[in-house]
Amino acid sequence: MVATQAAAPTTTDVVLHATGITKRYGGVDALKGVDFEIRPGAVTTLFGENGAGKSTLMKIISGVEQPTSGTLELDGAPVRFGSSDDALDKGIAIIHQELNLAPNLSVRDNIFLGRELLTPFGSVDxxxxxxxxxxxxxxxxEDLDPATKVADLRLGQQQIVEIAGALAADARVLIMDEPTSALSASEVEVLFKVIEDLKADGVAIVYISHHLEEALHVTDRAVVLRDGELVAQDEVRHIDLAWVVEKMVGAADEEVFASLDPNPxxxxxxxxxxxxxxxxxxxxxxxxxVSxxxxxxxxxxxxxxxxxGRTELMEAVAGRMPVVAGQVTLQGRDVGGLNVRDRIDLGLGLVPEDRQRDGLVPQLSVGRNMSLASIGDFVRGIFxxxxxxxxxxxAGIAKTRVKTSSPNAPVGSLSGGNQQKAVISxxxxxxxxxxxxxxPTRGIDVGARAEIYSLLAQQAQQGLGVLYVTSEIGEAITGSNRLVVMHKGRLVAEFDSRKVDRHTVMAASGENADLAGETAENEMGASR
Amino acid sequence: MSAQPGAGLFRARTEKINWNAVFLEGRALIALILIVVIFASMSDHYLTATNLLSMTRHVAFNAVLALGMLMVILHGGIDLSVGSTVGLSGVVAGSLLQGLDLSLFDIVAYPAVWVVVVVAVAVGALAGYVNGLMVTRFRVAPFVATLGMMYMARGAAMLIADGRTFPELQGDPELGNTGFSAIGNGRLLGIPMGVWIMIGVAVLVAILLTRTPFGRWLYSIGGNSRAAELSGVPVGRVVRSVYVISGMCAALVGLILASELTAATPQTGQMYELNAIAAVVIGGAALSGGRGTVRGTLIGAFVIGFLTDGLVIVGVSEFWQMVITGAVIVAAVALDQFQQRLNHTRRGPGKPGSGARPATKPAEDKAAASATVSN
Structure with a gap:
């Protein structure tokens, strides 16, 4: 937090300046007073773990969301974006992490959606x-026919369309939130070339990526967010990968939740x-x-x-997704062909990734959401x-420590962390x-994360087997007894969580592909 | 009919009575009271016991259909076929009472009335089951599936009756099939059987919705079918059952109508589905599913019935009746939307912690997309 001041630039070469930005979602502070600036003709990269606030900050700067407090200045003058259209009119475009395309429309129609070029007669030109x-x-x-339907494109090409849409806007500030997640290596190269061209034209670029090395390669300036705060920023020539990782994860002496002495x-x-x-x-x-x-x-x-492929693995094990081949056994019993309901009855339950979409029924109360899956246990006769x-x-509320005014409160009134605890419960x-x-901890604050991992550890001690998926390196290590790394659909490494450090795991996860192969093979060999 | 799921309104926190909220929450009931008061002041005849009973008898048809419709709407679907099923089941009953011509044995069979009732209800259940199969197995949108059934059931009714009416269904003591007319014309404790049937269906549906797992499942499917499925709710089974129940309700109405007129016409029940939907909607149910109550639906049916009959009694022209009924429906839904927004703002801003979504998702929120992407 002190480092913030260190590299404070002169204000003359700043396009957009954000001061004291905070954003609250329900009870969670996604951003806590962030000062941030964007310079023309340069790439500024935001680093941070999931939930650090990167995407939230970008949504505020691009007008998708309004800050709870704080101010934005464009070219030195205070500005307020009522909507993303508003921000776009002022020259700020964003390429979203999630693709915002209409799959039923053509490439051309998607790129010009909402600002079609018209003929003098008012029809689309x-x-x-x-x-x-x-x-x-x-x-x-990219060799794409403008008339192709977006639904017929592969994911990487769809991402290209998304990027093209942002380029078509001729923005002065271009925000790229994970633009390469679905791109092939050659497509990434091309994108980087385009970024260089844009820089030469004086466009300010904000870049977000999980691929740290890739991001360091393209960026001019690094900004690190952690838990909603800007913890460090510097010119790229002063720093290296180790610096980024250190700032991202913060102090390493975190609490270990999983039992140190498991007795499987x-x-x-x-x-x-x-x-x-x-x-x-x-x-x-x-x-x-996967085995x-x-x-x-x-x-x-x-x-x-x-x-x-993590979510697909979980959904296939839970019976939600069909499998092509392979076997899932529960206490030695083959559960292939059984549906979600049967597997719940046999003692296998899934807490889904997106609790709004797959976990909660918004119309039901907190209590009735919690009892939904075990409804058979309190039927007497037919009632x-x-x-x-x-x-x-x-009992469930007490065990999982769901903070709610009453079991009858609407489930939407809970904070994200408590909603998640309700789903787990x-x-x-x-x-x-x-x-x-x-x-299990997506979009929830640090306190609730600790509570959730403590709860899992406690349940495990009573004999529950737990399998969880995360992309947060710290949680992967501190929450588990054993850790497997998944990359492009395969398990590439396995570690004892007590004997591994962050760098080894990150390397194995494919963030640095060359290194990963080696490490993974070594570790696989070692752990067998 | 108590303990409605999802009623986040009766929270203990709000100690001061919020009259706006009370007004909105009870708007259907207030509308009903207003209707009664206005028409009573315009006609001495309106508020007599005879007229109230007679109006309630009219309400009963729509209410029974609406209760079935409520269950379909709770899962997020719609049933456009109920009007046709009313006609079909009436005709089936009529044809059986007129005698089943078993030419193979050279005899004409006259089944007992209870057999006729069971067969007619089974026909309604079958129509509903086909609807349910279409929706769950073949993934046909409820609107389309039941639209198809609307035509098919009406066509079947026409075929059975050959386009004609089955008259004089009172039966013949010599054939042992009398008593059919009691369903529509009989009275118990001075109250018409149709009204008793409405009460019975309402109680059953209310118990089903609030006291059994089935009801809880239905609300959860309408609220979020993905979450319901992941919680082990047998989604397909529940949805199919709901259409079956709606079909059975329609068959009951067909029987009451045929009995009351002691005649069955294949055209009976046209547009009834729309009145039923209107009653459910006026009663505060959401067409998107997951929200709605038996109490609200009954009030909705009474609002429509008492309004329509009142307009007739005070001599408003048929054309104006249509305009006024339509306006009431739209106003009810507009108020409902207003209330939903109010609830959201009172509950605090936004859904917390929804976080980022996975990269691949259908463009369900196109509105957001057009606002953000493209430019």
């Missing part, structure tokens, strides 16, 4: 638009040679011959970046027993033998 699209595609070295019992979950096809492209395997075991009382972490149900809900109430958790 397709030939003029096509001309612009072709120029853009030439620049991006029988194998409760067995996955062997599991293959899951990409629903969008069935010839590609998102989970590629792993979880024992009773053991906490196993699957560490990997977004897109490594629900409110007394038994309420007793179980109370819902699955715990089914008395599972194995609990799967997909990114």
């Amino acid at each position: 397709r030939s003029a638009e096509d001309e612009v699209v072709r120029t853009l595609m030439e620049r991006l070295e 019992g029988e194998v409760v979950l067995g996955v062997s040679d599991l293959v899951v096809a990409d629903p969008q492209a069935p010839e590609r395997n998102v989970v590629d011959h 792993l075991e979880v024992r009773a009382g053991e906490i196993v972490c699957v560490y990997g970046l977004m897109g490594a 629900l027993s409110g007394r038994i149900e309420n007793g179980r809900i109370e 819902k699955m715990l109430l089914t008395e599972p033998n194995v609990l799967l958790l997909d990114e």
Whole structure:
């Protein structure tokens, strides 16, 4: 936090200056008073772990969200963006991490969506638009027909379309949030060339990427966020990868949640040679011959970046996604062909990645969300027993420490962390033998994270087998007894969580592909 | 009918009575009271016991349909086929009472009334089951699936009746099939059977919705079917059942109508589905699913019925009746939307911690997309 002042530049060469930006979501502070500036003709990269506030800060700067407090200055004059259109009018464009494309429309229609070129008669001037699209595609070295439907493109090409849309806007400030996540190596090269051209034209670029080395390669200035605060910034020539990682993860002496002395019992979950096809492209395997075991009382972490196939692995094990090949066994019993409900009955539950989309029923109260999966346990005759149900809900709230004004409060009134605890509680109430958790701490604050990992450790000591997925390196190590690394659908390394450091795990996860191969092979050899 | 899921309104925190909220929450009931008061002041006849009973009898048809419709709407679907099913089940009952011509044995069979009732209800259930299969197995949108059934059931009714009416369904003591007319014309404790059937269906549906796992599942599916599925809710089974129940409700209405007129016409029940949907919507249910109550739906049915009959009694022209009924429906939904927004703002801003979404997702929020992407 002191480092903030160190490299403070002169204000003359700053396009956009953000001062004291804070953003609250419910009870969570996503940003806590960030001062940030963007310079023309340079790439500024934001580093930080998931949930550090990078995307939130970019959403505020691009007008998608409004800050809770703080001010923005454009060219030295205070400015307020009512919407992303508003920000765009003022020259700020963003390439979103999630693709915001209409798959039913063509490449051309997507690129010009909302600002179509018109003929003098007021109809859409397709030939003029096509001309612009072709120029853009030439620049991006991508051979795409403007009339192709976006749904027919592979993910990487869709990302190119998203990038082309931002380029078409001729923005002065261009924000790229994980622009390369779906691109091939050659496409990344082209993008970097385009970035150099833009810099030469004086465009200010803000870059966000999980691929640290790639980001360091393209950037001029590094800014590091951690837990909603700007903790360091410097010119790229003064720093290296180690500096970035150190600033990102902060002090290394974190609390270890998982039991230091686990006493694993029988194998409760067995996955062997599991293959899951990409629903969008069935010839590609998102989970590629994965085998792993979880024992009773053991906490196993699957560490990997977004897109490594982690979610698909979890959903396939839970019975939500069809598998192409392989076997899932629960306490020795093959559960292939059983649906989610049957697997819950047999003691296997999933806490999904996106609790808004897959975890919670917004119309139901906190309590009724929690009791939904174990409803059979409090039916007497054909009727629900409110007394038994309420007793179980109370116990669940106490066990998982859900902070709620009442079990009858709407579930939307809870903070993100407490919503997540409610979802976990819902699955715990089914008395599972194995609990799967997909990114259990996404979008929740540090305190709640600690509570969730403590809870899992406590449950494991009582014999629960836990398998969780995370892309946060710290949580991968401190929350688990054992850690496997997933990269492009495969498990590439396995570590004892007590005997591994962050750098080794990160290296194995494919953030540095060359190094990863070696390390992974060594470690796999060592752990067998 | 108590303990409605998702009613985040009755929170203990708000100690001071918020009259705006009370007004909004009770708007359907207030509208009903207003309707009664206004028409009572315009016509001496309106508020008599005879007229109230007669209006309630009219309400019962729509209410029974609406209760079935409520369950379909709770899962996030719609059932456009109920009007046709009313006609079909009436015709099935009519044809059976007129005698089943078993030419193979050279006899005409006259089934007992209870058999007729069971068969007619089963026909409604079958129509509903086909709807449910279409929606769950073949992934046809409920609107389309039930639109198809609307035509098919009406066509089937026409085929069975050959386009004609089955008259004089009172039966013949010699054939042992009398008593059918009691369903629509009989009275118990001075109250018409149709009203009793409405009460019975309402109680059953209310118990189903609030006291059984089925009801909880239904609300959760309408609220978030993905979360419901991951919680082990048998989504397909629940959805199919809901269409079956709606079909059975429609068949009951077909029987009451045929009995009341002691005649069955294949055209019976046209547009009834729209009245049922209107009643559910006026009663505060969300067409997107997950929100709605039996109490609200009943009030909605009474609002429509008492309004329509009142307009007839005071002599408003049929054309104006349509305009006024339509305006009431739209106003009810507009108020509902207003209330939803109010609830959201009172609950605090936004959903906390929704975080970033996975990279691949359908462009469901196109509105957001057009605002952000493209430029």
